[in-house]
Amino acid sequence: MGHDTQPTTWKNPAVDPAPPPEDSVALPQDEVDQLQQARVSHAVIDQATGIVMALGRIPPDQAGSVLQEVSQHTHLTLRCLAEALTAWAHTGEIDLTIRLTLEQALHRQTPHSRGDQVRASRG
Template sequence: MPFAVSRGGSEPPPSSGADEVRALEEEAERLRHAAHAHAPVDQAIGVVIAVGGLSPQEAWDVLREVSMRTHTKLRAVAEQLVAWAHTAELPSALRGELARQLSLRHQEHVPRPTAPVASAAAADRGVPLPDPRGGER
């Protein structure tokens, strides 16, 4: 049976069963906290997927861009988007940036027309954001 030989490195001292239990309890608490902290972000990604018809990766990118461009913490953006799905209320700065990001993503997927657009205003309208309760706002 082979055995390990110490090469002078810093190896942790053998721990007692109580230390292992404490370490596992701390790790479990960190995992519970992480799962709770990520839930609003995951839900907001779902909202962006539903509203924008994007892939999960594209929805994550939109969420991240909205956060950065509005100087709003990602978690706060996520919570407001999830609330928007229930209340149809979204701060104008977030609404504007979300619409802009969705429009950019849709422009990436739509083939460019060969004829010029009739008006610049029509080209700049982008993708309207629906009211989560139905219709557009």
């Protein structure tokens, strides 16, 4: 009965992914770039939140409030502030205004003088 006898090949989905469904929509490159930038920003802000949590020995919600307060008082975007704090963790260097504003914000969040811990940590 005239069947085509072509060999069946097995495709590994990790190596040979299936084509996207016909109803899927490809995002324009600028949207892809924006999503990537947002993902990176979120990661840096999460890292900075962890740094503030460790410095002030405070929970994540308070650390987020501290970051927002410092961002407002230093006129830096949250992302720029987060980048400065993560760089500080690696280099030990930070802008004096950021450091002092962070100490003050931590002190306000923790009435029992947690700001002293920031001064002690910068050694």
